[in-house]
Amino acid sequence: MLKLNSREIIAKRIAQELKEGDVVNLGVGIPTLVASFLEDKTVYFQSENGLIGMGPPPASEELDIDLIDAGKNPTTLAKGAALFHSADSFAMIRGGHVDAAILGTLQVDRHGEIANWAVPNQPILGVGGAMDLVVGAKKLIVAATLFTKNDSPKLVEKLTYKSTGERKADLFVTEYAAFTFSEEGIKVIDLYGDLTIDELSEKLSLPLVSEIQTIK
């Protein structure tokens, strides 16, 4: 089997979190890769521009540029797909009817609060559906490589980027480990990179609690 890159490792680990029959909203970036790692699990992809039941990207002969995902890429209707308008879509999201939102993130703080919509010193002119998904999804899973290109950690004591909302992530999946957040601190629930928990803790300058669970 081909060796997976960091983004694929993250996507594959997230795919394990999804349950048969879940309604899932995928953000742009790494989350879009999750669909390729579902194996024989059936989940229903919700797209906030008005669709449950997104299929795979279209072959060129079935391209219909009206039919797009939330990242404005052409998509298809899976069998049983349902269409609705944007107010219904966000009622569904805020109202807690979407099982999981999987979002890319710029930073996550030690309590699981995320920052994924605004980059410092850049005009803040786009938010899209990120804040609605953060407050509304039953389960909030965030995805990112653990370090930036300049090697600064994305898991931080305190957000320096602007918060997406008060609701905390249930799970933060990186290419080294999967983290959860609680009163006792940041827990490592799965470790699959080439760093130990102590090494990770040192690189992040954050205390980590080991709570590795065996995945069946």
Added chain:
Amino acid sequence: MDKIVSLEEIRQVFKNDQRILVGGFGISGTPLSVLDQILETDAENLEIVSNNLGDSGMGLHKVFMAGKIKKAIGSFFTINKEAVEAWSKGELEIELLPQGTLAEAIRCGGAGIGGFYTKTAVGTELSKNKEIREIDGIRYVFEKSIRGNVALIKASKADRLGNLVYHTTARNFNPMMATAADIVIAEVDEIVEIGELDSEQIVTPHVYIDYIVQSTYKKEGSEYVEVK
């Protein structure tokens, strides 16, 4: 009253300082032909309510480039480089709302509701200087509803009464915008006789629609092209 009018006739709707709601997500579901008509009028200082300001030199992007927009209310403007630049120079006012808040504000605007409390954006920059209220232990922010002087929407088919059906995700903001303005113009790909649309499938009932115009754009592969 015949609601079907020509693109030329629709031009007289546009006036200075109007607030115009414009349907579409990216280009999908955007009333491209009607937006082009704004360019043929003197209307300026427009306030636009739309998810984004057009895309790839089409729709609202053209209206913006013609210098007719003074303010934009929506959720995602980063895609439009020129708009970002104009904003940095203070030439364009932008009000950013989470996409769900934008959709609900328009829905309320058309439903006789003055505003609503939402959990979305509480604790973030986008709820700054807005009223926060705790209801049953959960914090919400108050958002005012949104209405326009004019709404420009796009549907797939209209019958001569103005009943509308949409095509896939081109529905997006259009059904709510159809309810939330004093004058509502529906641009459609096809106009059919009364009775030809299946009543069970109609998404927007004709009561909301003032004018129907035939679109001059067609999908061709990966783009919309104008057919004269």
